[in-house]
Amino acid sequence: MADPLDDYIDAVSKALALPVEDAWRPAVRANLEVSLRLARLVDDFALPDEAEPAPIFTA
Amino acid sequence: MTMKPETTAAEIAKAVAGGKLSALDAVEASLARIAQHDKVLNSFTDVTADRARAKARAIDADIAAGKTVGPLAGVPFAVKNLFDVAGLATRAGSKINRDRAPAKRDATLIERMEAAGAVLVGALNMGEYAYDFTGENVHDGNSRNPHDTTRMTGGSSGGSGGSVGGALVPIALGSDTNGSIRVPSSFCGIFGLKPTYGRLSRARSFPFVASLDHLGPLARSVTDLALAYDAMQGPDADDGACSVSGVEPVTSLLSGSISGLRVAIAGGYFQKNVFPEAVEAVSRVAQALGTTQVIDIPEAARARAAAYVITTTEGASLHLDRLRKRPNDFDPAVRDRLIAGAMVPAPLVDRAQKFRRWYRAQLAEIFKSVDVLIAPATPCVAPKIGQVTFTLDGVELPVRANIGIHTQPISFIGLPVVAVPVPLEPMPIGVQIIAAPWREDIALRVAHALEKTGVVSAPAPRGF
Numbered sequence: 001m002a003d004p005l006d007d008y009i010d011a012v013s014k015a016l017a018l019p020v021e022d023a024w025r026p027a028v029r030a031n032l033e034v035s036l037r038l039a040r041l042v043d044d045f046a047l048p049d050e051a052e053p054a055p056i057f058t059a
Numbered sequence: 060m061t062m063k064p065e066t067t068a069a070e071i072a073k074a075v076a077g078g079k080l081s082a083l084d085a086v087e088a089s090l091a092r093i094a095q096h097d098k099v100l101n102s103f104t105d106v107t108a109d110r111a112r113a114k115a116r117a118i119d120a121d122i123a124a125g126k127t128v129g130p131l132a133g134v135p136f137a138v139k140n141l142f143d144v145a146g147l148a149t150r151a152g153s154k155i156n157r158d159r160a161p162a163k164r165d166a167t168l169i170e171r172m173e174a175a176g177a178v179l180v181g182a183l184n185m186g187e188y189a190y191d192f193t194g195e196n197v198h199d200g201n202s203r204n205p206h207d208t209t210r211m212t213g214g215s216s217g218g219s220g221g222s223v224g225g226a227l228v229p230i231a232l233g234s235d236t237n238g239s240i241r242v243p244s245s246f247c248g249i250f251g252l253k254p255t256y257g258r259l260s261r262a263r264s265f266p267f268v269a270s271l272d273h274l275g276p277l278a279r280s281v282t283d284l285a286l287a288y289d290a291m292q293g294p295d296a297d298d299g300a301c302s303v304s305g306v307e308p309v310t311s312l313l314s315g316s317i318s319g320l321r322v323a324i325a326g327g328y329f330q331k332n333v334f335p336e337a338v339e340a341v342s343r344v345a346q347a348l349g350t351t352q353v354i355d356i357p358e359a360a361r362a363r364a365a366a367y368v369i370t371t372t373e374g375a376s377l378h379l380d381r382l383r384k385r386p387n388d389f390d391p392a393v394r395d396r397l398i399a400g401a402m403v404p405a406p407l408v409d410r411a412q413k414f415r416r417w418y419r420a421q422l423a424e425i426f427k428s429v430d431v432l433i434a435p436a437t438p439c440v441a442p443k444i445g446q447v448t449f450t451l452d453g454v455e456l457p458v459r460a461n462i463g464i465h466t467q468p469i470s471f472i473g474l475p476v477v478a479v480p481v482p483l484e485p486m487p488i489g490v491q492i493i494a495a496p497w498r499e500d501i502a503l504r505v506a507h508a509l510e511k512t513g514v515v516s517a518p519a520p521r522g523f
């Protein structure tokens with residue numbers, strides 16, 4: 001059975017027209033796992049609906 | 060006056076302005092040291108000798124004609140190769156960018172350094188596209204640490220750290236997105252300033268993560284750091300994030316008293332995952348500043364995580380087309396991180412940006428009761444070049460992912476930091492002196508006071 005994360009990598013690769021050769025896949029997958037783990041840490045933090053993003057950042 | 064490796068920028072400028080040293084002799088001394096030592100250090104990717112000699116001769120002609128010269132007259136300096144240098148393709152540590160047309164105009168900060176009399180002598184090695192904490196580069200070879208050439212310089216401003224640490228130039232410019240000035244400063248035993256986000260113009264430098272990118276100087280004394288910083292300040296319409304309306308010079312304020320300043324040690328997250336040398340360095344700085352107060356920085360681990368997410372996704376966005384068209388021309392390690400970054404779902408990036416604003420508000424509260432926070436710059440001294448893991452408390456951890464864990468939560472919200480070098484044996488290590496936004500003056504005054512006590516210093520390494 002295909003792994004869901006591998007399926008996801010295939011789907012996004014096609015959607016973005018972004019090549020992922022077989023030789024790179026393990027490293028791409030490992031990096032994505034780290035990114036998603038850290039993103040989940042941020043996602044777990046409750047923020048109010050009114051929270052504003054800081055896409056244009058000023059210190 | 061004869062130039063020595065340890066001669067500071069301030070001493071050079073004073074001697075040149077006073078007619079005791081020609082700018083050309085100062086530049087020739089730097090070029091000679093580059094020729095002598097850079098085969099080993101590999102910090103330079105371009106040496107702009109003809110340009111430097113012409114500029115130095117022009118300064119000497121001005122002095123001979125009785126004209127006033129700037130505060131950095133005759134001071135050799137070099138820049139990370141993501142700064143535009145007229146006539147050079149801005150490679151940003153990459154193979155791909157070598158195909159770009161040569162830059163037509165210098166970066167704003169080079170223009171300002173040269174307007175103050177400094178003389179550009181070359182461009183410096185760096186990690187590919189600045190996505191790096193090691194100073195290793197598969198295209199140009201690895202930067203080497205002047206204190207032990209089997210060790211990393213730290214990155215991504217690896218050549219900036221190596222060239223200043225090895226006393227090839229007294230000042231270098233670098234960039235810092237997540238720690239790329241502070242990490243090489245720590246590993247190479249020198250001072251580094253990451254100013255407040257928006258303070259110094261990034262115009263005509265190659266970007267990495269627009270909302271996290273900073274430029275700043277590295278040097279072997281606090282006065283040299285301040286002289287360069289003052290020379291580079293000012294508004295610039297060519298950088299949309301440069302939000303200053305004027306300049307706030309600090310050099311003349313360095314000797315001001317720090318006795319009224321409230322200093323605290325960053326606790327919690329910043330005291331975890333550190334090697335004994337980092338604990339020792341923070342302890343020495345805290346003792347010299349007379350503080351035992353520890354303040355927990357809330358949610359710093361999450362701040363580091365959010366900085367990581369924003370970095371990998373904004374970086375992926377920047378390079379998306381290059382990843383499609385020339386994936387085999389990237390350093391494979393950088394390529395695979397960027398491809399993964401392109402695959403992080405958008406809502407998670409939005410949440411990282413929302414968290415960023417929340418976290419900034421928490422730190423703003425803390426800075427109502429303290430003026431300075433101190434924290435490790437790196438968890439350890441420079442690892443060996445190519446080292447993949449280190450063992451901490453019996454746990455094996457990846458080197459690359461852990462070098463910047465203490466710098467990322469600070470640059471995430473743009474706070475100004477001076478990295479100060481504690482000259483431990485056999486390898487130095489840095490400590491971050493962190494101030495509230497726009498208070499570089501405080502961080503630099505504290506760094507200067509520490510330098511006067513001798514607790515922090517940047518002696519030229521043995522053999523250089």
